[in-house]
Amino acid sequence: MTDTTHRSASPSVADxxxxxxxxxxxxxxxxxxVILLWQFASLFFPRFLFPSLIDVFWRCLxxxxxxxxxxDVMATVLRILAGLTGAFIVGGLLGxxxxxxxxxxxxxxxxxxxxxxxxxxxxxxxxxxWFHGVEFRIFFIMVMTTLPAFTFQVIGALRGMSKDLTExxxxxxxxxxxxxxxxxxxxxxxxxxxxxxxNLGNAARVVVVAELVGATxxxxxxxxxxxxxxxxxxxxxWTLQLVFxxxxxxxxxxxxxxxxxRYRAVSERAL
Amino acid sequence: xxxxxxxxxxxxxDAAIHLGNVSKVFGKEGADGSYRAVDxxxxxxxxxxxxxxxxxTGCGKxxxxxxxxxxxxxxxxxxxxSGKNPFSDFDAFRGKMAIVFQSDRLLPWRTAIQNVxxxxxxxxxxPADRKDTARQWLIKLGLGGHEDDFPHALSGGMRQRVxxxxxxxxxxxxxxxxxxxxxxxxxxxxxxxxxxxxxxxxNGKTAVFITHSISEAxxxxxxxxxxxxxxxIAYDVSFNTDTSAEERTLIRGRIGEVLAA
Numbered sequence: 001m002t003d004t005t006h007r008s009a010s011p012s013v014a015d016x017x018x019x020x021x022x023x024x025x026x027x028x029x030x031x032x033x034v035i036l037l038w039q040f041a042s043l044f045f046p047r048f049l050f051p052s053l054i055d056v057f058w059r060c061l062x063x064x065x066x067x068x069x070x071x072d073v074m075a076t077v078l079r080i081l082a083g084l085t086g087a088f089i090v091g092g093l094l095g096x097x098x099x100x101x102x103x104x105x106x107x108x109x110x111x112x113x114x115x116x117x118x119x120x121x122x123x124x125x126x127x128x129x130w131f132h133g134v135e136f137r138i139f140f141i142m143v144m145t146t147l148p149a150f151t152f153q154v155i156g157a158l159r160g161m162s163k164d165l166t167e168x169x170x171x172x173x174x175x176x177x178x179x180x181x182x183x184x185x186x187x188x189x190x191x192x193x194x195x196x197x198x199n200l201g202n203a204a205r206v207v208v209v210a211e212l213v214g215a216t217x218x219x220x221x222x223x224x225x226x227x228x229x230x231x232x233x234x235x236x237x238w239t240l241q242l243v244f245x246x247x248x249x250x251x252x253x254x255x256x257x258x259x260x261x262r263y264r265a266v267s268e269r270a271l
Numbered sequence: 272x273x274x275x276x277x278x279x280x281x282x283x284x285d286a287a288i289h290l291g292n293v294s295k296v297f298g299k300e301g302a303d304g305s306y307r308a309v310d311x312x313x314x315x316x317x318x319x320x321x322x323x324x325x326x327x328t329g330c331g332k333x334x335x336x337x338x339x340x341x342x343x344x345x346x347x348x349x350x351x352x353s354g355k356n357p358f359s360d361f362d363a364f365r366g367k368m369a370i371v372f373q374s375d376r377l378l379p380w381r382t383a384i385q386n387v388x389x390x391x392x393x394x395x396x397x398p399a400d401r402k403d404t405a406r407q408w409l410i411k412l413g414l415g416g417h418e419d420d421f422p423h424a425l426s427g428g429m430r431q432r433v434x435x436x437x438x439x440x441x442x443x444x445x446x447x448x449x450x451x452x453x454x455x456x457x458x459x460x461x462x463x464x465x466x467x468x469x470x471x472x473x474n475g476k477t478a479v480f481i482t483h484s485i486s487e488a489x490x491x492x493x494x495x496x497x498x499x500x501x502x503x504i505a506y507d508v509s510f511n512t513d514t515s516a517e518e519r520t521l522i523r524g525r526i527g528e529v530l531a532a
Binding site: 164165167168169170171172173174175178182183186261262263264265 | 340342361362364365366368369370372374376378379380381382389390392393421422423424441
């Protein structure tokens with residue numbers, strides 16, 4: 001008798017587990033190589049060049065457990081978030097106005113392009129010359145360096161909105177608020193999240209420069225202290241704080257994307 | 272003969288839709304590259320009438336549709352829907368006019384039931400009521416059980432049913448349809464057409480139905496207007512359920528001749 005039973009096309013739990021372990025292994029492998037190479041180098045080079053990663057680990061724990069040092073991390077985190085929020089609000093409003101008026105777009109676009117060409121360090125110098133308060137200086141630097149990207153992303157998202165869908169919503173005669181809620185906000189959300197992801201990395205780099213020069217606290221200020229002490233383990237530990245923060249926020253943004261964009265059709269064949 | 276030429280216009284006050292000497296020119300009139308899509312068109316649609324506008328691609332059907340919908344302003348002439356200008360009195364038509372487009376135009380981030388609720392949200396209907404109404408319409412159109420499906424999970428026919436439910440849910444007096452079944456296979460389109468006619472008649476709506484199919488026009492409308500470029504009426508005929516098959520064949524033949532001319 002011939003067995004004609006068809007095997008199920010869906011993968012077994014073991015297959016799924018194996019595939020997950022493979023995926024994690026593939027992404028972790030490069031980090032393991034770098035860690036091993038660093039640790040190997042620490043055996044032959046002086047501590048101020050390649051400190052043992054075990055030292056770095058303990059320094060990280062010190063920062064987490066000490067209220068004062070963790071306060072510095074939180075100060076930097078808040079500066080990044082405040083700067084990004086400010087740039088997002090201003091950039092979003094500018095984007096809306098520029099998408100509506102060709103004249104305003106023609107006037108502001110070259111200016112924003114010019115801003116994009118100004119190095120972060122120049123904004124630091126301008127802020128120190130123009131303003132007194134440390135926090136306002138940093139806020140200003142963060143906003144000016146991330147504003148153009150937010151604005152251009154919002155304009156692009158607004159212009160890329162489906163004309164057909166917009167017309168369909170218009171046919172129901174929505175108020176401005178309802179048009180924004182049912183059509184504009186959901187349509188531009190994917191681009192806004194992308195803008196946040198891109199700007200987050202930029203902001204983490206810029207805030208350190210701003211704090212290096214103009215602040216009396218924060219990760220950038222602490223990095224300056226480590227440089228003066230030639231303490232590589234400390235420099236690495238403080239740098240890792242920012243990396244952890246960026247990874248954490250990126251993870252949160254990815255979670256929002258996964259939840260908010262579950263309506264998207266996914267092809268079984270990858271790009 | 273129950274079919275009759277309907278060239279004599281209704282008094283515009285009685286008409287649900289009135290187009291008086293309407294022209295639409297895209298670009299600056301007289302300039303190079305300008306295009307006259309509609310030329311001095313006169314058309315009245317009575318309340319409760321189902322008008323099928325028939326014509327070849329590029330004859331200005333969609334331009335007329337957009338002017339009635341208030342999405343495009345005529346270059347000259349008068350457009351009135353229920354006595355009001357649909358372009359300048361745009362907000363006055365909230366809940367009074369609904370549109371079924373050629374493609375389903377469902378918002379991809381909304382489920383089927385949320386898409387049907389869209390028009391009701393614009394009318395500030397209480398959330399429980401609008402959900403209830405939307406569910407009832409989905410069930411009427413054979414989509415019970417698919418309320419929480421996103422558009423990408425539905426077939427083309429199902430998506431178009433959702434868009435028809437969305438149009439009917441607002442209980443608007445006037446329905447505008449722009450070739451809503453043209454993208455579907457004939458079997459699905461036939462079923463949806465029959466459902467559509469039944470719902471329009473049952474609910475006493477005035478409907479304007481754009482199509483380029485003679486069969487569809489005969490099946491849907493109780494009046495057919497054939498347009499020739501640039502949107503001038505070449506043939507206008509009314510008929511009803513008593514119109515015999517013989518007469519319908521004659522009308523079909525005449526429409527064919529007009530379109531071919």
